[in-house]
Amino acid sequence: MAATVSDNLLDWYDAHARELPWRAKPGTPSPEPYRVWLSEVMLQQTTVAAVKPYFEAFLARWPNVEALASAPEEDVMAAWAGLGYYSRARNLVKCARAVAELGHFPETESDLRRLPGLGAYTAAAIAAIAFEKRAVVVDANVERVVARLFAIEEPLPAARKAIRIAADAITPDMRAGDFAQAMMDLGATICTARDPRCLLCPLSNACKARAEGDPGRLPVKAPKKAKPLRQGQTYWMENDGAVWLVRRPGTGILGGMRALPDDGWNARSSGSMQAPSPGIWESAGVVRHTFTHFSLELTVLTSLGASQPDGQGEWWPIDSLDEAGLPTLFAKAARLAQSG
């Protein structure tokens, strides 16, 4: 009987699996569901390199799901600062509390899917990796590998249905967790978006796109929209070794995160250029930052000896600003304000 795609891939994985902090070695028992869940949420649209230090820090500070469930939400938000997509952090707390209340992680894909922050991908990944369930795990890596393996010409995202059917067809009944991680490792290291390394690929003999000569052109993707440019201001108000910080609204860009006050810029429009209090404002420069769907030119204005502005906020000691948990945009602005 001929070796299947999954046999070849699992053999390759046994020899070449990446060693990652949240991962068990091939053939050893599954890692704790808490570690699998935490890493999978952090890895949503985020690179392995970016996740590693956050995973280690979270695990050291909150060693299990009960500890995380007991943490104040704002502590988790601050610890997440810099990792992006901050709704993940709020859903992480909600999910931890639901799991702690339940007493354990659900083990089936459909039950996992009901938890906050767990969509089709993450629920399948946890079921397969933590609980050895057969689940069809489809992320961007799997989409790319499968689109090439079967030479699926239909563009994304319309091709997702066909890709799922093809992925299902090659997913084995046993070792589905290792299979999923092997597909992702293959996509990350061999079957890469640009210049796939087919000479090193354990699936090259079966790959239809390679047989046709130009696997790198798949999967076809719909063209992207241009990002509008927005302009805004942010305000560094300093008084007696402290800076005035606010908490952003729970929804929208950087929702729920601690921040410098600003003039109300957002994805749809530029800011009002109205400072939060009258006074002498000096420009410290401009921060350029690109979000998922718009770019921002943020002018940083500073005021020394600023008086207490109207509205909610707090004076934060500047020498411990690192612990405020500012998202990257405002961390850049703060750095600029202090450099001048």
Place this chain on the structure above:
DNA sequence: CATCCGTGGCA
């Protein structure tokens, strides 16, 4: 199905 939601690395 489309839009909103971060960030850093890389060619």
Place this chain on the structure above:
DNA sequence: TTGCCAAGGAT
């Protein structure tokens, strides 16, 4: 420098 891309989810 600019654009592309990454272990997606919620609405």
